[in-house]
Amino acid sequence: MKEWTEKKVLVLNLDHSPVGIVTVQKAIVLTILDKATSLAHFEYLRIRTVNREFFYPAVIRLYEYKNIPYKGVMLNRNNLFKRDNHTCQYCGSAKNLTIDHVLPRSKGGKTCWRNLVTACHRCNTMKGDKTPEEVGMRLNTLPFRPTLSYFLSEYAEQHAVEWLPFLEVRIV
Structure with a gap:
């Protein structure tokens, strides 16, 4: 029942x-x-x-x-992780997840669906304040607005x- x-x-x-x-x-x-x-x-x-x-x-x-x-889907941590299948978009790890600005805010990157991805702490630290291309990293999937x-x-x-x-x- x-x-x-x-x-x-x-x-x-x-x-x-x-x-x-x-x-x-x-x-x-x-x-x-x-x-x-x-x-x-x-x-x-x-x-x-x-x-x-x-x-x-x-x-x-x-x-x-x-x-x-x-109103669209609200941009928040939970929805971003859900969109990215709770995995790092650089290496595929599911541990120690954070949020990364693909184009860093210091370089004009916005906080929006198309510029945010889920990243593990290791990849986020390795990327730092650079674009993925500048450090030789590749996104597994491109960010999109769900x-x-x-x-x-x-x-x-x-x-x-x-x-x-x-x-x-x-x-x-």
């Missing part, structure tokens, strides 16, 4: 863009009140009442478009594969 209460439901706007994640209780209330429709459900789960049975929703879409100001869909798809791959067809993963 506990497993189904922990499952989350993906909420899409009228244009199918992801709006957020809600509990199953909230999703069912939205569908019963005709504010949303279910687009996908978890095959192996059902919700039973005294005289009715419902599919357990996995993805719902709102009937009315909600104008939600785009979308909400990028992080939701990571969750979906582990907990809700039913979401994947509704998540367009783009690198912006």
